Amino acid sequence: MDIWVIIFLTSHTAQPKPRTLTSETCGVSQFDEDIIMNRYNVLNEKTFKQFADLIYQEAGIYLAEHKQSLVSARLGKRMRLLKIDEFDDYYQFVQNDHSKRELIQLLDAISTNVTYFYREPKHFETLTSILQDWVNEGQTRFRLWCAASSTGEEPYSLALTLAETLPSLRDARILATDISNTVLETARKGEYEAKKLETVSRKLIDKHFSLVRNKGAKVYRVQKQIKEMIQFTWLNLSAPPFPMKGPLDVIFCRNVMIYFDNEVRQRLLDEMHRLLKPGGYLMVGHAESLSGLMSQFKSVRPSVYKKR
Numbered sequence: 001m002d003i004w005v006i007i008f009l010t011s012h013t014a015q016p017k018p019r020t021l022t023s024e025t026c027g028v029s030q031f032d033e034d035i036i037m038n039r040y041n042v043l044n045e046k047t048f049k050q051f052a053d054l055i056y057q058e059a060g061i062y063l064a065e066h067k068q069s070l071v072s073a074r075l076g077k078r079m080r081l082l083k084i085d086e087f088d089d090y091y092q093f094v095q096n097d098h099s100k101r102e103l104i105q106l107l108d109a110i111s112t113n114v115t116y117f118y119r120e121p122k123h124f125e126t127l128t129s130i131l132q133d134w135v136n137e138g139q140t141r142f143r144l145w146c147a148a149s150s151t152g153e154e155p156y157s158l159a160l161t162l163a164e165t166l167p168s169l170r171d172a173r174i175l176a177t178d179i180s181n182t183v184l185e186t187a188r189k190g191e192y193e194a195k196k197l198e199t200v201s202r203k204l205i206d207k208h209f210s211l212v213r214n215k216g217a218k219v220y221r222v223q224k225q226i227k228e229m230i231q232f233t234w235l236n237l238s239a240p241p242f243p244m245k246g247p248l249d250v251i252f253c254r255n256v257m258i259y260f261d262n263e264v265r266q267r268l269l270d271e272m273h274r275l276l277k278p279g280g281y282l283m284v285g286h287a288e289s290l291s292g293l294m295s296q297f298k299s300v301r302p303s304v305y306k307k308r
């Protein structure tokens with residue numbers, strides 16, 4: 001079976017019913033309700049620690065104490081949707097949901113999904129030159145992994161780079177993974193407002209996107225042949241080993257390890273090392289500090305590593 005076939009089983013049992021004190025039950029307006037939420041809805045240190053431990057255990061995301069207000073704001077949004085007022089109640093709600101669906105929602109709420117097309121463009125220039133070298137050496141099959149693909153801009157940028165560099169080669173595939181189902185759904189759609197394409201050249205937009213309309217707004221849809229190069233799949237980077245065999249040519253794992261501590265980073269780097277072919281490349285975010293963790297790789301350029 002090909003590495004791109006990954007099966008994740010998720011159960012779909014009914015969710016426990018949240019305890020509520022809401023505009024419906026206490027007869028106040030949404031405005032009043034927000035005030036009530038602000039007054040009573042305080043994330044205390046103990047509950048913050050419980051959430052931080054759970055999030056670390058489940059996703060490897062390390063939340064230092066100074067992240068308390070960020071966690072409070074992000075979870076508060078989710079709680080408002082569920083009409084749960086108290087953080088303690090929400091914590092219990094997550095714990096009691098054995099389907100783990102709310103846990104996924106919690107991780108969705110916590111994670112930062114900022115991304116854009118051709119972010120850190122030097123990596124894409126480097127990729128182009130690596131691919132050209134491999135083509136000159138006679139390589140015809142290419143396998144890439146985009147390890148934290150967010151809403152899709154990064155894997156689509158990779159697919160565009162492959163399509164532009166290897167126009168006559170068909171056997172080029174990208175595995176794109178993320179822990180957030182919400183961003184994966186957006187990525188699979190492959191539709192972006194014009195503003196999101198500001199970092200893509202007009203030539204590439206005309207060649208690889210179709211203009212569609214969504215409620216009157218200009219939206220660009222990634223064309224089928226680009227979309228078909230990518231498989232989007234849920235994957236938790238903090239829990240290797242992963243159900244892929246490799247060997248992979250290139251891994252983009254950018255702007256996600258910043259959320260992990262060194263223990264989780266090292267586990268992930270070991271697993272990426274296992275999956276890469278000898279001489280394969282790993283690109284990490286420019287802001288990521290991985291000193292002391294990269295002994296199995298050779299640094300070839302800033303934030304570009306080669307498997308020894």
Ligand SMILES: C[S@@+](CC[C@H](N)C(=O)[O-])C[C@H]1O[C@@H](n2cnc3c(N)ncnc32)[C@H](O)[C@@H]1O
Nearest residue numbers: 059111115148150179180236237238254255256
């Ligand atoms: C800031 S975005 C980076 C997106 C893209 N790599 C880039 O550099 O533009 C971080 C992504 O990592 C994902 N993420 C966070 N923790 C993760 C984990 N444990 N496993 C997989 N993905 C994770 C988030 O859902 C989010 O989409």
